[in-house]
Amino acid sequence: MNILEIIAKKRDGLELSEEEIKFFVQGYTKGEITDYQASALIMAIYIKGMTKKETTSLSLAMSESGDILDLSRFGQNVVDKHSTGGVGDKVSIILLPIIASLGIPVAKMSGRGLGHTGGTIDKLESIPGYKTDISIEEFIQNVETIGISLIGQTMNLAPADKKIYALRDAISCVDSIPLIASSIMSKKIASGANKLVLDVTVGHGAFMKNLNDAQKLAEEMIEIGKLAKLETVCVLTNMNEPLGHAVGNTIEVIEAIKFLRGEMPKDLLDVVLELGSQMIRLAGKGENIEENKQKMFENIKNGKAYNKLLELVKNQNGDISYIENVEKFEKAKYIVPVYAQKEGYIYEINAENIGKLACKLGAGRIKKEDNIDKTVGIEICKKVAEYVKTGEVLAYIHLNKEDEIQSSVDELLNIIKISEQKPETEKTILQTIK
Ligand code: URA
DSSP: OOHHHHHHHHHTTOOOOHHHHHHHHHHHHHTOSOHHHHHHHHHHHHHHOOOHHHHHHHHHHHHTTSBOOOOGGGOSOOEEEEESOOSSOOHHHHHHHHHHHTTOOEEEEOOOOBTTBOOHHHHHTTSTTOOSOOOHHHHHHHHHHHSEEEEOOOSOBOHHHHHHHHHHHHTTOOSOHHHHHHHHHHHHHHTTOSEEEEEEEESTTSSBOSHHHHHHHHHHHHHHHHHTTOEEEEEEEEOSSOSSSEEESHHHHHHHHHHHTTOOOHHHHHHHHHHHHHHHHHTTSOSOHHHHHHHHHHHHHTSHHHHHHHHHHHHTTOOTHHHHOGGGSOOOSEEEEEEOSSOEEEEEEOHHHHHHHHHHHTSSOSSTTOOOOTTOEEEEOSOTTOEEOTTOEEEEEEESOGGGHHHHHHHHHHHEEEESSOOOOOOSEEEEEO
């Protein structure tokens, strides 16, 4: 077999065999296939697409490129959760303590932010002391003792995905259904769970800009899951405007803490409850979705979920005094209010543009090796369809560079669109596909 023939075959729109896909994945992981050859093949896949059979072969080959975690000691219904990426998405930090507080084991490896989307691990590292890079033995031990552990990808899980993802990012090939489906499913198969709930985001701030593409992505992932014995449910959620109010790192963690203390923005609550109720069902702890939501709600109200967050943070070396008193978190030097220039309805807050602005302030990475500034971000006070009067505060920008204040305010005023016309109310949960 020869990589040049494989590239030419895909370039000409032909279907690759399982062996050819394996040959590419193994060769690229070992460094025997060069970046420029892999770039050519990935670009050909981006343009010509893949059949479902090819996407499945790619997912399985990538999942077998490194270690596979064994979580079978936690039973036959170990549930994992993943999101296809969003802006203001602090769902894991809220949802997973709720799930663990219901006695369902949570062993979760999360990612870092890249591009305009944020990552759970960067957010958790805003908590002083919180260790995201503990050993696998400690990770398992934590799940055994307190029922939850949330870490970064310390193991050599799906290394082929790491290489291919970085390459895709560098050659503008991220938003492709077969490439996203195989990237996510390879990591999830290697992570050792046997049930999976996926938050498939749709809209301006998501990789899938419309419902039709999101449905296709969801169906592909469900099918890959079936073949890999990883039962998968996809919840399609709206990502036109950012989720909740905060976009950044520290400020998102604070929003998550406040949520578990009962301050729950409606869109965030809807997503948390929908994903969680499906997780509970897949864990075999309740068939009735509405009852599952009720159980989750009870554990927020009675403080059990908040206490589980405290336990999680403490167990991973984090300083819980910050959770107990969020005023302790280091703040950005400037917290600048942005005022409405006219009265009317908030018509649009484009999540991608908010994500890009937050990134520019330093909350995210433009390149993989960039350092991030935990303190910066955007706190949105008004959501789409709310009415505002001239001079009301629309948002606060948290930033550290004085010379960026004016341009950031101008940019934010352009992003938050106000109109005399009330926009149609959009649903947060668009569809659940099993
Ligand atoms: N998240 C992933 O893990 N991979 C993608 O390709 C897109 C989102």
